[in-house]
Amino acid sequence: MQSINILWFKRDLRLTDHVPLHRAIESGLPTLLLYIYEPSLVSAPEYDLRHWRFIWESLESMNQELKNYNTQVSIFHDEVLNVFHQLKDQFNITSVYSYEETGIKITHDRDKSVQSFCNAHKIKWQETQTNAVVRGLKNRTGWAKLWEKYINGSMVNPNLRKLKPIELPTMNCGYEIPASWKTPHAKFQKGGTATGLRYMQDFFQNRIHNYSQHISKPLESRRACSRLSPYLAWGNLSLRQVFMAQEDHKQTVKYKRNHHNFSSRLRWHCHFIQKFEMEDAMEFRNLNRGYNTLKRSENSEHFEAWKNGQTGYPLVDACMRCVTETGYMNFRMRAMMVSFLTQNLWQNWKDGATWLAQMFLDFEPGIHYPQFQMQAGVTGINTVRMYNPVKQSQDHDPQGIFIKQWIPELNNVPIQFIHEPWKMTSMEQTLYQFKLGVDYPKPIVPLAETAKIARDKIWAHRDDPIVLKEGKRILAKHTFRNRRN
Ligand SMILES: Cc1cc2nc3c(=O)[nH]c(=O)nc-3n(C[C@H](O)[C@H](O)[C@H](O)COP(=O)(O)OP(=O)(O)OC[C@H]3O[C@@H](n4cnc5c(N)ncnc54)[C@H](O)[C@@H]3O)c2cc1C
Numbered sequence: 001m002q003s004i005n006i007l008w009f010k011r012d013l014r015l016t017d018h019v020p021l022h023r024a025i026e027s028g029l030p031t032l033l034l035y036i037y038e039p040s041l042v043s044a045p046e047y048d049l050r051h052w053r054f055i056w057e058s059l060e061s062m063n064q065e066l067k068n069y070n071t072q073v074s075i076f077h078d079e080v081l082n083v084f085h086q087l088k089d090q091f092n093i094t095s096v097y098s099y100e101e102t103g104i105k106i107t108h109d110r111d112k113s114v115q116s117f118c119n120a121h122k123i124k125w126q127e128t129q130t131n132a133v134v135r136g137l138k139n140r141t142g143w144a145k146l147w148e149k150y151i152n153g154s155m156v157n158p159n160l161r162k163l164k165p166i167e168l169p170t171m172n173c174g175y176e177i178p179a180s181w182k183t184p185h186a187k188f189q190k191g192g193t194a195t196g197l198r199y200m201q202d203f204f205q206n207r208i209h210n211y212s213q214h215i216s217k218p219l220e221s222r223r224a225c226s227r228l229s230p231y232l233a234w235g236n237l238s239l240r241q242v243f244m245a246q247e248d249h250k251q252t253v254k255y256k257r258n259h260h261n262f263s264s265r266l267r268w269h270c271h272f273i274q275k276f277e278m279e280d281a282m283e284f285r286n287l288n289r290g291y292n293t294l295k296r297s298e299n300s301e302h303f304e305a306w307k308n309g310q311t312g313y314p315l316v317d318a319c320m321r322c323v324t325e326t327g328y329m330n331f332r333m334r335a336m337m338v339s340f341l342t343q344n345l346w347q348n349w350k351d352g353a354t355w356l357a358q359m360f361l362d363f364e365p366g367i368h369y370p371q372f373q374m375q376a377g378v379t380g381i382n383t384v385r386m387y388n389p390v391k392q393s394q395d396h397d398p399q400g401i402f403i404k405q406w407i408p409e410l411n412n413v414p415i416q417f418i419h420e421p422w423k424m425t426s427m428e429q430t431l432y433q434f435k436l437g438v439d440y441p442k443p444i445v446p447l448a449e450t451a452k453i454a455r456d457k458i459w460a461h462r463d464d465p466i467v468l469k470e471g472k473r474i475l476a477k478h479t480f481r482n483r484r485n
Helices: 019-026 049-069 080-090 105-120 143-151 193-214 229-233 239-250 256-278 289-293 300-307 314-326 331-344 349-359 365-376 389-396 401-406 426-431 447-461 465-478
Strands: 003-009 031-037 074-077 092-099 124-128
Touching: 003 019, 019 031, 019 092, 019 124, 031 049, 031 080, 049 193, 080 092, 080 105, 105 124, 143 239, 143 256, 193 229, 193 239, 193 256, 239 256, 256 365, 256 465, 289 447, 289 465, 300 314, 300 331, 300 349, 314 331, 314 349, 314 389, 314 401, 331 349, 331 365, 331 389, 331 447, 349 365
Parallel strands: 003 031, 003 092, 031 074, 092 124
Antiparallel strands: none
């Protein structure tokens, strides 16, 4: 039987700055490049066609480059253990190389069974740290130094010329890859390192000058922000690769504040994922258990209205519809969507987190759950931020251009009412050929009252003894010990 290594790609769909690939090649054994679409993930409610399509495009981009080296990534659609079992029957697998994954429970459990499989068959599974996310930390002491070490380290570019390809025998497992995964969609960012690099170059050369000024605006941020999140989430680019490209551009351009703000966010990327790595139960329950006793409403009509962009609050609805159609939204609007759901509608964060995971093309569990809980006000250590959608709309979409783009029902509504169409009298509605409650819903809850009730409940609960105790635990575990850190 031929001895081989397996390079198992997960959320690291690239061929540059790839430590496991470098190690597999340097081991000298033929290496099978493997990607597995897993039915258990495909059917998970956090995932959607948009993700599988992005992955397909990423794999195609890799395979395009790999043609030069007479090899391809072998793509399966089956559970990982089924694939590994079949490969074991055909080859003597020496090592499996991969990056560590900070994922949801499904992938965490799958990794445990892969580890058992490897142990049982004397296969060495060599996992490498992903970006600056360190496995096994008990608290954040020293993490800042580890981040610096990672980000300032050299890129590790595998020498693909040395890659020894493998003839893969026909294997009797797996399902077809659906045609819809292979069909591009013009409204979504396209996957693949080549496209990710184009976004990155364009951002540093042309778009970064408006970064800080436009970061909060739902329309302008789509151009002024880097839009690198799906390329980082699916690993088309490594974080260090982006950081280093920025260092090169910093030398030549004058937009210091923009560069500073952007590089802080690259650090936040790992900071949040590190949090989830150290406390992944956050996928299911409040980080601060003291909030478990704060009962939420379970109003499925409200939840559906929020999901479908039918709340009667134009900016909330425009954002919800836009993210469904395009997979992208800037940070402030994401925070506002969560604030409206969990504070004004007083719903539990969990269902909303699952829905938006499915909608965000850049779904990254390690950022998504900690951010969602922070915005929902259930950590007990962060300031509870409430976003008034009318004020956000007036501040960040004053002419209602973004709103009208996503809510054509409001096209006839003049600017003075675009943020609050419910303020139109019936005479004005007739004049502008618009009927509230028919063309567009009336607000499903009153804004000021619901915000006040939520604020009072959340703040009162902060003195709960369990919230306070948990707060101390969270601070000790997840925050830096001294200011310099
Ligand atoms: C409720 C909620 C859920 C979120 N879920 C995700 C998610 O699933 N995946 C995801 O990548 N981001 C998530 N974010 C963070 C942030 O909104 C996005 O990273 C950002 O909007 C992506 O756009 P960009 O690439 O143009 O960002 P830029 O502003 O250009 O930032 C560059 C990169 O820095 C990182 N980054 C930026 N902002 C943050 C932040 N606040 N926290 C952590 N990292 C950040 C991202 O990797 C981003 O690509 C979430 C935010 C909220 C409020």
